[in-house]
Amino acid sequence: MSIQDNKRMVETFCGHFERSAIDQVLAMMSEDATWWVNGKPHLFADAGTRTKTEMAQAWH
DSSP, X not given: OOHHHHHHHHHHHHHHHHTTOHHHHHHHSOTTOEEEXXXXXXXXXXXXXXXXXXXXXXXX
8 A cells, every 4th residue: 555545545534433333443443453542540430441342332
């Protein structure tokens, strides 16, 4: 993949996220993707590293 291809992919991903097109965001993520949610887990239950499945549940 070229640098331009990578940039287009990131722009597409961010565009989906900006429009709250969650199904498209999830479709672009690999099955082993993780998402890091900022915060202290003892203060904010959703903080920490989350799987794609966990984020799908949180976003839907």
